[in-house]
Amino acid sequence: xxxxxxxxxxxxxxxxxxxxxxxxxxxxxxxxxxxxxxxxxxxxxxxxxxxxxxxxxxxxxxxxxxxxxxxxxxxxxxxxxxxxxxxxxxxxxxxxxxxxxxxxxxxxxxxxxxxxxxxxxxxxxxxxxxxxxxxxxxxxxxxxxxxxxxxxxxxxxxxxxxxxxxxxxxxxxxxxxxxxxxxxxxxxxxxxxxxxxxxxxxxxxxxxxxxxxxxxxxxxxxxxxxxxxxxxxxxxxxxxxxxxxxxxxxxxxxxxxxxxxxxxxxxxxxxxxxxxxxxxxxxxxxxxxxxxxxxxxxxxxxxxxxxxxxxxxxxxxxxxxxxxxxxxxxxxxxxxxxxxxxxxxxxxxxxxxxxxxxxxxxxxxxxxxxxxxxxxxxxxxxxxxxxxxxxxxxxxxxxxxxxxxxxxxxxxxxxxxxxxxxxxxxxxxxxxxxxxxxxxxxxxxxxxxxxxxxxxxxxxxxxxxxxxxxxxxxxxxxxxxxxxxxxxxxxxxxxxxxxxxxxxxxxxxxxxxxxxxxxxxxxxxxxxxxxxxxxxxxxxxxxxxxxxxxxxxxxxxxxxxxxxxxxxxxxxxxxxxxxxxxxxxxxxxxxxxxxxxxxxxxxxxxxxxxxxxxxxxxxxxxxxxxxxxxxxxxxxxxxxxxxxxxxxxxxxxxxxxxxxxxxxxxxxxxxxxxxxxxxxxxxxxxxxxxxxxxxxxxxxxxxxxxxxxxxxxxxxxxxxxxxxxxxxxxxxxxxxxxxxxxxxxxxxxxx
Numbered sequence: 001x002x003x004x005x006x007x008x009x010x011x012x013x014x015x016x017x018x019x020x021x022x023x024x025x026x027x028x029x030x031x032x033x034x035x036x037x038x039x040x041x042x043x044x045x046x047x048x049x050x051x052x053x054x055x056x057x058x059x060x061x062x063x064x065x066x067x068x069x070x071x072x073x074x075x076x077x078x079x080x081x082x083x084x085x086x087x088x089x090x091x092x093x094x095x096x097x098x099x100x101x102x103x104x105x106x107x108x109x110x111x112x113x114x115x116x117x118x119x120x121x122x123x124x125x126x127x128x129x130x131x132x133x134x135x136x137x138x139x140x141x142x143x144x145x146x147x148x149x150x151x152x153x154x155x156x157x158x159x160x161x162x163x164x165x166x167x168x169x170x171x172x173x174x175x176x177x178x179x180x181x182x183x184x185x186x187x188x189x190x191x192x193x194x195x196x197x198x199x200x201x202x203x204x205x206x207x208x209x210x211x212x213x214x215x216x217x218x219x220x221x222x223x224x225x226x227x228x229x230x231x232x233x234x235x236x237x238x239x240x241x242x243x244x245x246x247x248x249x250x251x252x253x254x255x256x257x258x259x260x261x262x263x264x265x266x267x268x269x270x271x272x273x274x275x276x277x278x279x280x281x282x283x284x285x286x287x288x289x290x291x292x293x294x295x296x297x298x299x300x301x302x303x304x305x306x307x308x309x310x311x312x313x314x315x316x317x318x319x320x321x322x323x324x325x326x327x328x329x330x331x332x333x334x335x336x337x338x339x340x341x342x343x344x345x346x347x348x349x350x351x352x353x354x355x356x357x358x359x360x361x362x363x364x365x366x367x368x369x370x371x372x373x374x375x376x377x378x379x380x381x382x383x384x385x386x387x388x389x390x391x392x393x394x395x396x397x398x399x400x401x402x403x404x405x406x407x408x409x410x411x412x413x414x415x416x417x418x419x420x421x422x423x424x425x426x427x428x429x430x431x432x433x434x435x436x437x438x439x440x441x442x443x444x445x446x447x448x449x450x451x452x453x454x455x456x457x458x459x460x461x462x463x464x465x466x467x468x469x470x471x472x473x474x475x476x477x478x479x480x481x482x483x484x485x486x487x488x489x490x491x492x493x494x495x496x497x498x499x500x501x502x503x504x505x506x507x508x509x510x511x512x513x514x515x516x517x518x519x520x521x522x523x524x525x526x527x528x529x530x531x532x533x534x535x536x537x538x539x540x541x542x543x544x545x546x547x548x549x550x551x552x553x554x555x556x557x558x559x560x561x562x563x564x565x566x567x568x569x570x571x572x573x574x575x576x577x578x579x580x581x582x583x584x585x586x587x588x589x590x591x592x593x594x595x596x597x598x599x600x601x602x603x604x605x606x607x608x609x610x611x612x613x614x615x616x617x618x619x620x621x622x623x624x625x626x627x628x629x630x631x632x633x634x635x636x637x638x639x640x641x642x643x644x645x646x647x648x649x650x651x652x653x654x655x656x657x658x659x660x661x662x663x664x665x666x667x668x669x670x671x672x673x674x675x676x677x678x679x680x681x682x683x684x685x686x687x688x689x690x691x692x693x694x695x696x697x698x699x700x701x702x703x704x705x706x707x708x709x710x711x712x713x714x715x716x717x718x719x720x721x722x723x724x725x726x727x728x729x730x731x732x733x734x735x736x737x738x739x740x741x742x743x744x745x746x747x748x749x750x751x
Contacts, residue, residue, distance in 0.1 A: 023177065024103035024123040025198070030190030031109060032119075033220040035198075037213045038102040041125075044211035045096060047261040048609045052601035055264070055578040061570035069563050071704065082675050089137045091679055093130050100125035100176070108220060109187050110227040117185035124178045135159075135173040197273070201256035204271040204593070211260035212605050218252045235330055242326050246319055248281020259604035265580065266603035272594040279592060282319065285312055286588060291527045293520070295373040295394075300506040301513055303389065305533035306375040314366035321362070328354060348411050357407065364404025367397030368486070375510070378537035390489030392503055398484040402448070405480065409451050423459035427452045431479075431499045448499055450479030452492055519583045528594075530585040535601065539579065540572040547571065655735045659714040660747060663732045666711065667749040670719060670730050673703035684728050688721045 022037050038044055048054050056062060081091040092098065107119035126134065138159060142148040148159040148171070155174045162169040172179040192198050201215055222244060230237030244250045253275035259268040274283065289310035299306045328339035342350045351357050376389040395401050413426040431447035455471040464471075477495040478488040483502035487495045510516050519532055550566050582600025589595050673691040676698075678684050685691055688710055692701040700706035713719060713732040720739060722729045731748030733739050742748040 022101055022103040022123065022125075023174075024105060024121060024179070025193040026191055027179075028105040028121060028192040029107050029109075029119065029187040030192055030195050031188070031217060031220045032105050032107045032192045032215075033217055034104075034106040035192060035215040036104045038211060039213065040211070041099045041101060042097070044260075044605070044609075047209065047211050047605070050264050051261050051266055051606060052264070052578050052580070053606055053609065056574055059570070059574035059578070061568075061574050065564060065568045065570050068565065072563055074704075078672055078675050078679070081679055085679070087137075088140055090130065090133045092128075093126075093134055098126055098128070098130045100127050105192070107183075107187055108224045109185075110224050111185060115184075116224045116228065117183075117187055119181075119183040119187050121182070122180045126176055126178065129176075131173060131176050131178050134178060135171070138171060197254045197275070201254045201271060201273060204273070204595075205256035205258040205269050207258060207260070207262075207267070207269055209260045209262040209267060210258040210269075212258065212608060214257045216255040218249060218255065222250060239326055239330060243323050246281055246322050248279055248283040251275075251277060251280040251283060257604065259608075261605065262599075265599050266601055266606050268598050268603045268605075270596040274592055279594075282316065283594070285315055286528055286594065288312075289370045289528065291530065292371045295371060296511055296520075297505050297509050298373060298392065298503060299375045299510040300377070301508040301510050302377055303375040303510050304378040304535075304537050305531070306373065306510060307529070307531035308371075308373050309529045310370050311372075312370050313368035317362060317365035321358075324353060348415070352408060352411070360404055360407060363397075363400045364408075367395055367400035367404070369394035369396045378541060390487055390494045390498075392488075392498075393486040395480065395484045395486055398480050401486060402480045405451065406449060420459070423456045425454045425456050427454065431496060433500065448479060448482065450477060450492075450495055450499060452477045515581055519581075522583075523585055524587050526587045526589075528586050528588060530583075532581060532583055533600075534581040536576045536579050536581075539575045543570075543572040543575060655714075655745065655747070659735075662714055663747045664749070666713070666719065667730050667732070667747075669704055669708070670721075671749060673701070674721070674728060674730070676702045684723055685721070686723075688719060 022039060025035065025037070028035065049058075057066075081094060084094060085091045101123075102125070103121075103123040105119070105121045107117075109117045111117040125131070135157065139150055139157075142150065142159050148161045151158045151160055153170075153172055155172065157173050159171040160169075161171070167184055169182040170180075172181060197217070198215060202213065206213060226237055226241055226244075229240055241250075251274050253273045255270070255272050257268060257270040259266075261267060272283075274280075278284070279286070289312060291308050291310050293308070295308050296306070328337060328342065330338045332338060332341055339354065342354070352361050372391065372393040374389065374391040409426060409428050413428065416422055416424055416426050428449055428451055430449055432444055433447040434442055434444050437443050453476045455474070457472070460471075474490060475492050476488070476490055477492045478486060479495050479499050480486055481498050481502055485498065485503045487498040487503065489495050489498075511520065515534070516532055523530065547569055550569060579601040582598065582602070584596065584598040584600075586594060586596045670688060670691070673688075674685060677691060680697070680702075691703050692706070692709060694701055710718070715733070715735055715737055717733045717737050720729075720731050720733065722731075722741070727750070729742050729748055729750060731742045731746045734745035734747055736745055738744070740746050
């Protein structure tokens with residue numbers, strides 16, 4: 001089954017997911033918006049096999065648990081290959097070693113009027129002449145069904161589905177590649193591979209072990225969007241252009257990423273390049289705020305994740321004010337602007353964002369500092385720990401932030417309460433501080449305010465009210481501490497503790513963790529953000545919890561309705577032993593590019609592999625379920641004798657439903673063996689006994705459950721195999737024991 005899984009894995013990788021740039025890059029237009037490439041599919045499969053996911057899948061406990069499921073899929077996969085062969089497609093095309101590389105490109109450019117010009121292309125490299133075989137199969141289908149016409153293209157034969165002066169949809173055979181190409185217009189003569197920004201981006205992002213490469217040119221999409229907006233509404237187009245310019249999106253020349261594996265770790269790299277002009281807007285300020293690693297002194301050594309970040313909230317608010325100025329100046333109708341309509345509506349948001357209180361809001365926003373950190377601690381319980389970390393922003397002006405929250409939060413609370421569809425409430429609460437007075441008595445006083453978001457279960461849809469208990473555990477809370485921090489946490493206790501004691505440095509900080517220390521020692525200069533997380537404690541707790549629930553599950557669901565043995569569910573060891581912490585950091589390099597790198601147990605390449613496996617397993621699973629449903633249909637008919645047919649004779653009344661079911665099960669097992677034999681030997685077996693003969697590739701023979709051998713039918717007679725005109729018939733002689741060639745009371749199965 002592992003060979004079949006490899007094939008399924010490979011088929012799934014044919015979704016858009018390429019170390020020389022692929023040939024499709026030499027054909028795509030220069031201003032291609034998105035380009036994705038798997039340069040070496042075989043290397044990707046090898047890398048995935050050595051990854052954390054591959055090691056987990058190969059663990060003995062996991063294999064023992066998934067064994068029955070893999071056998072089920074194996075039967076579906078065998079039938080899928082047989083169906084492909086019956087349709088005229090060489091089943092070898094579905095083998096994992098058929099494919100070499102994959103590319104995908106999407107292009108968009110300004111067109112005529114509101115309709116942009118588009119181009120979508122994909123290229124699949126195949127080995128051992130299988131591209132030509134597959135093209136021949138498609139050509140035959142086109143000839144039979146008339147959906148395309150064959151022609152000779154510039155680089156080889158072509159199947160043209162649509163063809164006129166500019167619009168083009170076709171499938172091409174170009175050497176050892178199959179190329180799908182669709183376009184609505186000619187997008188120019190420049191080629192992506194010759195583009196300097198593309199070559200530079202590829203060189204920056206790719207690394208040894210990279211299996212996936214992606215390239216995005218934002219300007220292609222932005223220019224097209226701007227033209228479409230101007231065509232529809234000139235003012236809106238100008239507004240969007242102003243917003244893009246203020247944010248700095250239009251200063252991005254390219255975004256590139258690569259993902260793969262190194263030494264069994266999942267690794268990725270991303271680069272945002274601004275070209276010679278450099279970054280603008282929010283991107284220009286990113287390099288001005290170096291990360292304060294001293295924030296790690298506040299993270300305890302038992303933290304299972306943490307992050308440090310730097311951001312200028314005040315500058316972002318100034319940017320937002322500029323955008324709001326542009327928006328409010330838009331004329332809605334002669335003599336009326338957005339500002340006029342908004343102000344006259346009387347909505348309190350106008351007062352805060354544009355009106356008199358906007359100064360209070362702006363002062364509060366500028367009161368934020370530029371540094372912060374987050375952390376969490378795995379609680380080991382189902383609901384999570386009440387004080388398991390949070391997010392903490394250092395404030396430059398705590399009083400300004402407190403004043404802003406004190407004025408703004410009650411109005412936000414009133415607005416949330418007024419919206420009937422929103423099942424969310426915001427509460428403002430004073431911290432109750434208990435202390436001893438001069439006489440030693442315990443007295444209470446009100447401390448700083450904090451704010452709690454809660455779910456209002458009475459506003460939940462009826463179908464979600466049963467979940468209200470779980471949702472009630474999530475109460476995001478925030479408040480300003482006396483020592484100048486904004487504390488935010490998913491639970492109330494974490495914030496109220498910080499309000500009482502301040503944000504304290506723990507006795508043992510996370511730097512003492514050896515894995516964290518090694519990560520920090522590897523960081524380059526100029527880091528602007530970093531994060532570290534260890535999934536192992538959480539995975540261990542989750543798996544342990546699931547195993548604890550299994551007895552309750554098995555009591556509710558009959559064992560024969562579950563394709564796996566729930567008693568064989570693996571413990572945490574296969575997962576924990578094959579995983580590692582995830583490390584991520586972002587920095588600004590000497591050329592002003594934003595560079596991000598990560599290393600861990602799961603990344604983009606792993607996600608593509610999982611999506612591919614899921615998409616590829618589906619056909620095999622469908623074939624298996626189809627076979628099961630077809631098998632079930634005769635069971636219902638077995639109790640009522642049917643008219644005899646050449647392949648399935650009438651079932652004798654002496655044959656009970658259980659006997660018929662046993663015959664059908666064995667015939668299905670024999671059919672699987674016949675199919676496997678035929679695929680491997682290009683001929684049907686001359687007798688059933690051949691299916692039990694061991695070979696180098698099949699040391700236990702061709703049959704599933706080989707330990708069963710060739711049993712007799714319920715009436716003590718051998719099963720029959722008859723070859724006829726390129727097909728076969730499997731059958732039991734039935735209750736009367738007479739070989740009637742599949743007629744009368746014989747119970748048969750066509751092949």
